[in-house]
Amino acid sequence: MDKRQIIDTNFDTxxxxxxxxxxxxxxxxxxxxxxxxxxxxxxxxxxxxxxxLCTAGTASYTIDTEEITxxxxxxxxxxxxxxTENYTASPDLECIGMFMSMNFYYETIRNVSDISAMLIFSxxxxxxxxxxxxxxxxxxxxxxxxxxxxxxxxxxxxKVVQALVLAMFYDLNAIIHHMETRGxxxxxxxxxxxxxxxxxxxGNFKSExxxxxxxEQMCITPKYLAETVKQVSRRTPNEWIDNYVTxxxxxxxxxxxKSIKEIATDMHFPNQSFLGKYFKEHVGLSPSSYRKEQSRHxxx
Numbered sequence: 001m002d003k004r005q006i007i008d009t010n011f012d013t014x015x016x017x018x019x020x021x022x023x024x025x026x027x028x029x030x031x032x033x034x035x036x037x038x039x040x041x042x043x044x045x046x047x048x049x050x051x052x053l054c055t056a057g058t059a060s061y062t063i064d065t066e067e068i069t070x071x072x073x074x075x076x077x078x079x080x081x082x083x084t085e086n087y088t089a090s091p092d093l094e095c096i097g098m099f100m101s102m103n104f105y106y107e108t109i110r111n112v113s114d115i116s117a118m119l120i121f122s123x124x125x126x127x128x129x130x131x132x133x134x135x136x137x138x139x140x141x142x143x144x145x146x147x148x149x150x151x152x153x154x155x156x157x158x159k160v161v162q163a164l165v166l167a168m169f170y171d172l173n174a175i176i177h178h179m180e181t182r183g184x185x186x187x188x189x190x191x192x193x194x195x196x197x198x199x200x201x202x203g204n205f206k207s208e209x210x211x212x213x214x215x216e217q218m219c220i221t222p223k224y225l226a227e228t229v230k231q232v233s234r235r236t237p238n239e240w241i242d243n244y245v246t247x248x249x250x251x252x253x254x255x256x257x258k259s260i261k262e263i264a265t266d267m268h269f270p271n272q273s274f275l276g277k278y279f280k281e282h283v284g285l286s287p288s289s290y291r292k293e294q295s296r297h298x299x300x
Contacts, residue, residue, distance in 0.1 A: 057071075130175060200217055
């Protein structure tokens with residue numbers, strides 16, 4: 001795979017591959033006809049989150065060079081930056097699925113740690129076999145989402161879809177929680193270290209952003225932590241810390257009436273100017289511009 005060009009899959013590409021007409025802008029799209037899917041021949045790197053369910057038949061592909069097989073009642077979760085290729089599917093394959101932009105994801109969640117368990121779990125468990133009842137639950141969510149996405153006459157369509165996606169994610173998290181407590185999920189050493197690192201980041205990212213601090217808490221070297229986190233997630237520890245910080249800043253700018261200066265103090269930035277430079281570097285907008293953009297979304 002390393003010798004082949006890896007192409008980033010954006011929303012336009014994904015919609016063309018899936019031949020779907022059920023979507024909201026470049027934020028969320030749904031499909032339910034496997035016969036229309038154009039399987040890409042080249043490696044693709046996702047720039048969005050994908051969640052799907054196999055309802056009949058089988059399919060296979062590789063994700064970050066790991067071979068994956070999907071069968072009936074398997075839920076597939078692919079988070080951003082994963083590289084997939086080598087798709088094959090049985091003639092009787094049937095599946096439903098949805099993909100959403102990272103911006104839509106950031107807008108939808110209400111708490112940094114509430115939904116992260118699902119995406120963390122999917123790094124080492126990209127396919128989850130569920131019961132018939134849970135498969136039916138996912139299908140019900142999908143059909144309601146499909147009908148609400150298609151209802152362009154509803155002025156609150158986007159907000160309704162976001163609320164349904166959030167509820168579905170919580171139910172998926174509940175399934176994952178039960179699997180982890182029963183010890184069903186794979187738990188290699190690297191995965192344990194990665195999960196512990198994320199748990200520490202979730203509890204401390206507002207005040208502590210040094211990789212060396214996290215390594216010290218885990219009694220391992222910063223180099224070993226960096227190598228392990230990169231191996232499991234294809235991201236560096238700094239990228240994960242920055243991701244949590246910027247997500248929290250997005251949520252506060254969107255949902256809080258506090259001033260940017262107060263948010264800087266709450267998040268332990270030296271001053272408002274430092275926060276502004278940090279946010280613009282990682283999000284591409286100044287905090288004030290981002291807040292104005294979110295206000296326009298709410299009015300629309």
